[in-house]
Amino acid sequence: MRIAVDAMGGDHAPHEIVKGCIEALDAYKTHDIDIVLVGQQQAIEDLLQGHAYDKSRLSIENALQVIGNDEKPVNAIKKKKDSSMMIGLQMLKEGKADAFISAGNTGALMAGALLKVGRIEGIDRPALAPVIPTAQGGSLLVDAGANIECKPENLMQFAVMGSVYMEKVLNVISPRIGLVNVGEEETKGNDVIQEAYGLIKSTHLNFIGNIEARDIPAGKADVIVCDGFVGNVILKLLEGIASSLFNILKQNILKSWRAKLGALLLMPTLKGLMKEWDYAEYGGALLLGIDGLVIKAHGSSDASAIKNAIKQADIFVSKGVLTQIRNEIVMIEDRSNEQ
């Protein structure tokens, strides 16, 4: 398979992106993976110099422009047709790549993917779907920020796609679907959520009903369904707490010798824990509902995060996730037509 990677997107592009690709080729030697780095050829070549890697598996697709993080998505994708992001998406569309990874501007990636690659038939609104760490491993958060406002049908489709993802990608049997609400009772929340509750209940999914946000870290649901505003708050609050909590712990530890010694002994455990809760370990978020494998890596991705996103792309392609989602959507539509 061929994976295209946006060399110019993200806070640490292009050096960490290039480094991550080299590390991935080394780590997944036995996998059938070719990588195409999309971006400014000269810059990429300079970074590749001095590294040992299998040249038959890594190529460069030249792209002159770069879409910045602060650019307005719709403007950016219209004006910068020669950007690394748009050229990567074009490769995906033309079948020159099986998956595309970018750590760049999320809004532009979604808008560009919609324009170039389009939606899966039957899906009205694609969603950003990262795996978030929980006490039980990880849950899929759909939508994490692509759709600020949602209709009940959108939330139902998020549930369907999320269920297929967890089953096929993370091998969760009969994934538990939870709808984020302010209480567990069916009558809680606004009209949109109450209607979504009925729609999801009418599917064959393993719908466990409403979940409260306090149940998310414990891993009560495998798929967490919510609109993009709420999902964005959940995702960013998790990130913010992780960094604040470890900072506060560090400050407090430095205050006493006893605590310093304790922390030294505890370090391997804490490091393991931090790794479990580290977003880089989870790779990127699939743009769920786009008719092609587009993976959004975190904006602050380092080489290790990019390596994991490539591993993820490998899994998505190998397991035929896209085909599975397409089939599932058709099945659900057939059933509701029968009713």
Add this chain to the structure above:
Amino acid sequence: MRIAVDAMGGDHAPHEIVKGCIEALDAYKTHDIDIVLVGQQQAIEDLLQGHAYDKSRLSIENALQVIGNDEKPVNAIKKKKDSSMMIGLQMLKEGKADAFISAGNTGALMAGALLKVGRIEGIDRPALAPVIPTAQGGSLLVDAGANIECKPENLMQFAVMGSVYMEKVLNVISPRIGLVNVGEEETKGNDVIQEAYGLIKSTHLNFIGNIEARDIPAGKADVIVCDGFVGNVILKLLEGIASSLFNILKQNILKSWRAKLGALLLMPTLKGLMKEWDYAEYGGALLLGIDGLVIKAHGSSDASAIKNAIKQADIFVSKGVLTQIRNEIVMIEDRSNEQ
């Protein structure tokens, strides 16, 4: 001052509530505080037996009924006029108490307070406003769940009330007001939030603009303004993470002797940290916008949380928080009428 306490509300009522009141009388001996325990007289008397406390400062107001946590708020307050909650609110209305504390059904408390005590003039929708722990001490979250959907004017009023609270109660000079959004730019979010942005900006408040959820734990804003759905997600996610993270840490520590020893040495630091992040330490959440001091203590409040809520009520009364909010609202209305 006289503080009425709902003896029957909360997961650990009545025993922890009664215990918390006795502890408060002991801890705040020099304060001018009388406590009235509202609830089933016999049950309360049984719990008081054997405890040493100043009988001149603690009395019981008999209430035959109890509003349960699962009851529908509007039904409950209509049917259970003789409940501890409704009788406590009635005392507040009649001036027989200066503040009322309950760890019971949040929805019923808000509905009952609206019915019995009413709103501050100029405030359309009261909000639940707990202090949440951050790296800089604490921020006020308005609204944490009372109003699932909000108009821009509601959010503006939350900002005004929150600013007065932080300034008068927690002595924060010129509190920084942040509006929860999916990005920092003024153009982010839905219409309600964009309009609220303009309204808050037009006040004299120290409005720092939109904040992302990742900035909340770091303490970027002193007052976090959002609708009750988003606020509820923030509050409950914070609670969920705190308990999950410490559980995971504990599990991991038990796996190795080295980690166990480290944890032992680190214990005082960890305990201090947990105390900083413990909701019980912050007392309860004021029903901001109700024309009387109604404090919602956490449903799982133990004696220590109730003691802290009483301390909080003492501060609210002493500092004349209610009068300050009333004056501030009048000022803002005068200014906007002048324009």
